[in-house]
Amino acid sequence: MDQRKQCKAPFASGITVTHKGYFLRIADRGVQALTEYVTDDDQLFVVTHMALIEVDPQMWSLRVDGMVTNPISITLDEILALPRLDVHSVHECAGSPLTPKVAKRRVGNVVWNGVRLSDVLDLCGIQPGAAYVWTEGLEWGEFAGIKDEAFVKDLPLHKALAPEVLLAVALNGKPLRAERGGPVRLVVPGWYGTNSVKWVGKITLADRRAPGSYTTRFYNDPTPAGPRPVWDIAPECVIVSPADNSVVSAGEPTNIEGWAWSDAGVTRVEVSVDGGKNWKVAKHAGRRDFSWQHFSLSWIFRVGEHRIFCRCFDARGVGQPVSSARNEIHSITITAISTAATHNAMPS
Known part of the structure; x- marks a missing residue:
């Protein structure tokens, strides 16, 4: 059966629509929930453009x-063999x-398990x-007004053949759930999630880019040289501790921690504790595969409100824009109060 025709029918054999239309779920606390190196499934965002579906593994x-x-x-x-x-x-x-x-x-930061896409293409x-x-x-x-069109993305052949690109069957050691794109999804480490197609059903080799809306109308950034596909992840970092709008003790060390990431890997992280006027180099860890990298900076704050920024630079020397970008610089606001006031504010 042609799977393209199959999925157009809501009750096609082997496919069940569990939610029609756009769907988004994120952690209630946003980035403040991302305190662990590996993000739990229940803290990882879920998003889909057109529907959530369940695919019968025996019929896939x-x-x-x-x-x-x-x-x-x-x-x-x-695939599993x-x-x-x-x-x-x-x-x-x-x-x-x-x-x-x-x-x-x-x-989020996760562990995918699967087979190399290149191994399947070799067949x-x-x-x-x-x-x-x-x-x-x-x-x-x-x-967005686009009807009766499959979700089709494309990869340059050299990227598709890269050893990290997977047809994934598991996430964090467990089989992929339906809302994660199970039983099999494409995973392109280092590239934005839109390129990691869920519920993958068809792969086509071609001499040109795919002509659909999700490669031509959407997911292209304007540049002086023309539209640039939204492929590799740009440098970005976030502060996860202390939490935004939290209270810390003045006069005592506060550890500012977070995560930095980029397709090319992060080579430098900087933190500003004075609203972006001055920047200090933070300690940062190395990278495993295409994972995010931990950073930290210890600082002693005076009494008052403080706005803290973080920014990073990747191995190509590219940094983060201040505003108006998907990877713009992240900031939080904290309030430092005296130790005595902190203790008085604690419940007895």
Whole structure:
């Protein structure tokens, strides 16, 4: 059965629509909930453009065609029989394609498990001239006035063949749940989550970019050289402790901690404790695979209100914009009070 036709029918065999239309769920405390290196499933954002679906694993298959010498349809059992690996990776939503300059901070750090996309493509034989890999999800519906169009994204062939790019079957050691794109989803570590297609059902090799709305109308940033696809994750960092609008003790060390990440890896993190006037270099950890990196700076605050900023720079020397960008500089506000006042404020 053509899976493209299959998913257009709400009650098609093997696919159940559990939510129609756009869906978003984020942690109640936002980035302040991201205190652990590995983000728990229940703290990780969920977002989809057109629908949430459940796919029967026994009926799922992946069609690979286009510029290949041997088109195939591969089952879940055949996927699971291939060599599997873990990849630690930050997972970040690019934000709404309708407001691409608004920072959403939907992010987490997880461990994906799956098979290399390159291993599956090797089964097909890639024809000369193929330059892009199109990936199509099984969900169907309407988004921003776009109707009856599958969610199709694309990768340059060299990225698709990179060893970290997976057809993932598990998250943090557990099988992918339906709302995470199970039983199988694409995962592109280091790139924004929009490129990691959920409920993947079809892969096509082509000599050009995919022509659909999700590659042409949405997820392209304007630059002086023309539109740039929203692919690799730009440098970004967030403060997770102390919490925004919290109270700390004046005259005593306060540890400012957070996470920094970028497709290219973060080489420098800076913190400003005076509202962005002066910047101090924070300690930061190295990176495992494509995961985020911990940073910290200890500071003693005077009594009063303080606005704290953080910013980072990646291995290419690229930093963060101050405003009007999905990765704009993050800040929090804290209030430092005297130790005596802190103790008096504590419940007896």
